Amino acid sequence: MTSETPLILLYNPKVAKPGYHRLPHSLLQLGTLLEGRYPYEIVDGNLDQERDRAGEIIERVRREGIRYLGVTIMPGPQLQQAVPDIKRIKTACPDLTIIVGGYFPTNHPNTCANDPAIDYVVLSAGEDTLPALLDTLEQGGDPATVAGLAFARDGQVIHTPPRPPHHPNDLPWYPYHKVPVERYVNRTHLGTRTLSHHSSFGCPFFCNFCAVVNMAEGKWLPESAERLGELTQYFRDKWHINALEFHDNNFFTSESRTAAYAENLLRRDLLLAWWGEGRIDTMLKFSDRTWRLLRDSGLKMVFMGAESADDETLKKMNKGGTLTADKTLALAARAAKYDIVPEFSFILGNPPDPHKDIERGIEFIRKIKEINPAVEIIMYRYDPVPLAGEMWLAAEQSGFAFPQTLDEWADPKWVRVQLRRSADTPWFKHNDRELMRNFETVLNAYYPTTTDRRLRSPLWRPVLKALSGWRYSLRVYRWPFELEAVQRRIRYQRPETSGF
CATH class of the missing domain: 3.40.50.2300 (Response regulator)
Structure with missing residues (x-):
């Protein structure tokens, strides 16, 4: 052509x-x-x-x-x-x-x-x-x-044989001339000029709530640390970035690659802030040397799936068989030593007893905050994906079924379900949603996120903490109208909204 x-x-x-x-x-x-x-x-x-x-x-x-x-x-x-x-x-x-x-x-x-x-x-x-x-x-x-x-x-859906993914190292760099890259340079919590990159394909784990599993089927194909260093240098030279987000499904899978990239940044004197997604049990195994390299190279935050306070639930989620609640607490403590902020996501309200699961999760989150107040907490409701497993079977048995047409999927109800914050599932009741939402309101007032740049004023953080202190101390989460009013006034953004 x-x-x-x-x-x-x-x-x-x-x-x-x-x-x-x-x-x-x-x-x-x-x-x-x-x-x-x-x-x-x-x-x-x-x-x-x-x-x-x-x-x-x-x-x-x-x-x-x-x-x-x-x-x-x-x-x-x-x-x-x-x-x-x-x-x-x-x-x-x-x-x-x-x-x-x-x-x-x-x-x-x-x-x-x-x-x-x-x-x-x-x-x-x-x-x-x-x-x-x-x-x-x-x-x-x-x-x-x-x-x-x-x-x-002819009335049938044909599936052709699967095709293996291309290794990123064997692909050319992205054709950046096809998009107005300057318009994607953003002011974020990380820096005034932040760009993003996706440096690997897939994830080697098979968590049975994750949509990546069907996409990657356990494959993880990363760009080399040297190539990433060259690309970061290119971003700095051409678009003058001072921060970089990696939107990989699991950036920190390999300690050797992670450490080599940090060394590459230091060797090139590319002192910028950066962020990525990883696993708690993986990063807990990293050596002290690697953690120091990550800190010194500018790593500020890592998004990680803590998922649950209950080890049996973690097993049902198929979290690789190695993640436990104790490891989440250990990672929170270790990250504090190196001034790197973990963002822990939780999937609460899991069947068969969602209310008990939420209550257990709330107490565990409080324990995390005692160990490391800087940890960011992101809470979601369990949302099934079409994978075999105990949790998916429990969802089916409760009467859950996916829509059969695109028009149904585009209905606002199903958009809420996919955002994992509504009560539009058979096992997740309105009072479960209210408990999660109210606790989140109190938690976000007592421990305001560091990712919302509007909170850099010296006024709002102490105001929020003072207003929410009695609720947090006494575990009174119901009807936090005064906190909701103040958060609306300052247009407070949760970490999953204001962050990365």
């Missing part, structure tokens, strides 16, 4: 909160192997969120004769935006071939493939599958010969 008119548009529907933009890593990764083969453009709905992106795509398809639209879909708010956009575009442009991929289509391929607005579903990583599909369609071949696909034919 030699025409400058795009053969395919890669669309990232709106998902990010206003004012915050993350580089569209999945679409940039697709571009690494489209580059030089097929003309394409990236359309990011998270930039200029007020624009009618679906309308613009329709107009371009009609005017320019674009033949393909690739759409990446995450569960939750992006799905709610993507579904009506896809249906509107297909209705207006019935000859346009629409291809979807990402976490949601990989976990629910039949639901996507059976929708008349979708022609093909790319399963798992798509940087090899998408060009192969375009080759086949452009040459009039049979898509059933392309690995890594699902699509409907």
